[in-house]
Amino acid sequence: MVKNKIVVVGAGIGGLASTLELAHQGHEIEVFETHGMPGGKMRTIDSPSGMIDAGPTVLTLKHIFEKLFADVGEDINKHLQLSKDPVLARHFWPDGTKLDLSSDAEENYKTIKAFGGQRSLNEFKKFNKLTRCLYESFDFPILQNPKPSITNTILQTSHQSLNFLPALLPGRTLANLVNSHFTDIRLRQLFSRYATYVGGSPFNSPAILSLIWQAESRGVWRIIGGMHKLARKIHDLAKSRGAKFNFNTSVSEILITKQKVEGVRLSNGKEILCNSLIFNGDPNAIFRGFLGQDIRKVVAHKNVKNRSLSAYVWTFSAKPSRSDLVHHNVFFNKKYKSEFTDISSGTIPKDPALYVCAQNLDDPNKSNSTIKFEIIMNASPVTSKNFNEEEEFKICQEITFGNLNKMGLTFNPIPSTEALTTPQKFNKLFPASNGSLYGLSPQNFMTTFKRPQARTKVRGLYLAGGGVHPGPGIPMALLSGRHAAAAIMKDQTLT
Numbered sequence: 001m002v003k004n005k006i007v008v009v010g011a012g013i014g015g016l017a018s019t020l021e022l023a024h025q026g027h028e029i030e031v032f033e034t035h036g037m038p039g040g041k042m043r044t045i046d047s048p049s050g051m052i053d054a055g056p057t058v059l060t061l062k063h064i065f066e067k068l069f070a071d072v073g074e075d076i077n078k079h080l081q082l083s084k085d086p087v088l089a090r091h092f093w094p095d096g097t098k099l100d101l102s103s104d105a106e107e108n109y110k111t112i113k114a115f116g117g118q119r120s121l122n123e124f125k126k127f128n129k130l131t132r133c134l135y136e137s138f139d140f141p142i143l144q145n146p147k148p149s150i151t152n153t154i155l156q157t158s159h160q161s162l163n164f165l166p167a168l169l170p171g172r173t174l175a176n177l178v179n180s181h182f183t184d185i186r187l188r189q190l191f192s193r194y195a196t197y198v199g200g201s202p203f204n205s206p207a208i209l210s211l212i213w214q215a216e217s218r219g220v221w222r223i224i225g226g227m228h229k230l231a232r233k234i235h236d237l238a239k240s241r242g243a244k245f246n247f248n249t250s251v252s253e254i255l256i257t258k259q260k261v262e263g264v265r266l267s268n269g270k271e272i273l274c275n276s277l278i279f280n281g282d283p284n285a286i287f288r289g290f291l292g293q294d295i296r297k298v299v300a301h302k303n304v305k306n307r308s309l310s311a312y313v314w315t316f317s318a319k320p321s322r323s324d325l326v327h328h329n330v331f332f333n334k335k336y337k338s339e340f341t342d343i344s345s346g347t348i349p350k351d352p353a354l355y356v357c358a359q360n361l362d363d364p365n366k367s368n369s370t371i372k373f374e375i376i377m378n379a380s381p382v383t384s385k386n387f388n389e390e391e392e393f394k395i396c397q398e399i400t401f402g403n404l405n406k407m408g409l410t411f412n413p414i415p416s417t418e419a420l421t422t423p424q425k426f427n428k429l430f431p432a433s434n435g436s437l438y439g440l441s442p443q444n445f446m447t448t449f450k451r452p453q454a455r456t457k458v459r460g461l462y463l464a465g466g467g468v469h470p471g472p473g474i475p476m477a478l479l480s481g482r483h484a485a486a487a488i489m490k491d492q493t494l495t
C-alpha cells in the first residue's frame with residue numbers, strides 16, 4: 001500500500017538507512033544522488049587491483065548495523081561477511097616502539113604493561129574506567145535519543161555525575177584529560193587521537209570525546225570485500241522493497257510553499273512532487289542557499305559555523321616494504337601538537353600522524369603481494385588560501401611518504417596524483433562541506449546540542465547525515481537516518 005511519496009536527496013549512509021526503513025514500511029520513495037553510486041563518503045576508487053575503499057575503514061558499534069537489518073527482517077550476516085579485527089590498531093612511534101590495542105581488556109592490560117610498565121597500566125585502568133562510565137551514561141540520553149536536551153541529559157546522567165565529572169569540567173579538552181591521566185607521552189598521543197574520529201583537534205575538543213575509545217574498544221569489524229559493500233547492500237535491500245534510485249542526478253532546489261515541502265527541482269529542471277523530503281547532504285548546503293533561498297533559514301548559522309577537519313586521503317595499491325602491518329596502523333609523529341597548530345593555521349601539517357589502512361592484507365583470495373591502501377593525513381577544511389594543485393600534491397607526497405620512509409615504510413610503486421583526494425576535492429564532491437568530513441567541529445561539549453535534528457521547522461522537511469544529530473561516523477549517520485524515518489512515520493500518523 002502506498003502511504004506517502006517521500007523524496008530522499010543523497011544516498012550517503014544516512015539517506016540509505018532512512019530509505020530502507022521507509023521502503024520496508026510500504027512508502028513510495030525516490031532517491032536522487034549526484035554521484036554514480038550509493039555510499040556518499042563511503043566511496044571507492046578503481047585500481048588495477050580492484051575497488052579500493054576511499055572513505056571509512058573502521059566499523060564500530062556493529063549492533064547499530066545489525067539492528068537496521070533486523071528491523072527490516074534481514075540478518076546482516078547473510079548479506080555481508082563481517083570479520084572482527086583481532087587488533088584494533090597497531091601503533092608505531094618514531095623511536096621504533098609499537099603497541100597493539102585489542103578489544104580484549106585483559107590483553108590490553110598485558111600489552112600496556114609490557115609497553116610502559118606498571119605505572120602506564122594503572123593509568124590506563126583509571127582512564128578505561130572513566131571512559132566506560134562516560135560511554136554508558138551518554139549512549140542512551142544522547143546518541144540513541146533523536147531530540148537530546150541539556151536538561152534531560154543532566155537528569156538521566158546525574159546518578160553517575162561524580163564518576164565522570166573530571167571529563168566534564170568546563171573548558172576541559174581531550175588532550176587535557178588524557179595528559180592528566182597518562183605520564184607516557186606515547187599514550188597521551190594515542191588516546192588524544194580519538195578527537196580526530198569526529199573531525200576535532202584534541203587541543204580544542206571536549207574531554208567527553210574520550211568515550212570514543214570505549215566505542216572502539218568494543219570491537220572493530222571489517223567487511224570482507226570492502227566497506228562499500230555495506231552501502232550497496234542497503235541500497236539493494238531498499239530497491240527490492242520498491243525504492244527508486246536515480247544516480248548521477250542532482251537536486252538543485254527544495255520547493256516549499258507556506259513552510260511546507262512541495263517537492264524538488266532537479267538540475268535538469270524537472271520537478272518532482274512529494275509530501276516529505278529527507279535531505280542527506282551537508283546542512284551547510286541549505287544554510288548557504290545551495291538548495292534555494294526559501295529554505296535557507298531551516299539551518300541556523302550556529303548549526304554549521306565551525307567546520308570539522310578535512311583530510312588528504314591517498315588510495316592506491318602497492319607492495320609495502322614493512323611486513324609487520326596489520327589492517328589498521330597509525331604512524332605517530334614526534335611532536336603531536338605541531339600537527340594541530342599547522343592545521344589550525346590552514347597549512348599542511350609538516351609532521352603529521354598518519355593512518356595507514358592495509359585493506360586486503362589478510363584476504364586469502366588476493367592474487368599477489370600487492371595491497372590496497374588508504375592513507376589519511378588530517379588537514380584543515382578549505383579556507384580562503386588557494387593551493388596550486390601541483391605544488392599541493394608535491395608537498396603532500398613529500399610529507400606523507402617522506403615521513404613514512406623515515407619509519408621504514410615505503411611503497412612500490414609510489415602513488416601518483418590521481419591517488420590523492422585533497423580537501424578541495426572533497427569540497428567539490430560534497431557541496432558546501434568546505435571539504436570538512438564530519439560536519440560541525442566538535443569544539444565544545446555544547447556541539448552535541450547544536451547539531452540540527454531530524455525534524456525541521458518546514459513541514460515535511462527532514463535532515464539526515466553526519467552533519468545532523470547524533471553526528472559523524474557511519475554508525476551515527478545511520479542512526480540519524482533512522483531518526484528521520486521515525487520522525488516521518490510519527491508525523492504521518494498525526495496528520
Ligand SMILES: Cc1cc2nc3c(=O)[nH]c(=O)nc-3n(C[C@H](O)[C@H](O)[C@H](O)COP(=O)(O)OP(=O)(O)OC[C@H]3O[C@@H](n4cnc5c(N)ncnc54)[C@H](O)[C@@H]3O)c2cc1C
Pocket residue numbers: 009010011012013014015032033034035039040041042054055056057058059060249250251252280281282285311313376429430431437438464465466467471472473474475477478
Ligand atoms: C576519508 C574518510 C574516512 C572516514 N573514516 C571513517 C571511519 O573509519 N569510520 C566511520 O565510522 N566514519 C568514517 N568517516 C566518516 C563517515 O564516512 C561519514 O560520517 C558518513 O559516511 C557520512 O554519511 P552521510 O549520511 O552524512 O552521507 P554522506 O556520505 O555525506 O553522503 C551524502 C550524499 O548526498 C549527496 N548529495 C548531497 N547534496 C545533493 C544534492 N543536492 N543532490 C543529490 N545528491 C546530493 C552526495 O553526493 C552524497 O553522496 C570517514 C569519512 C571520510 C571521508
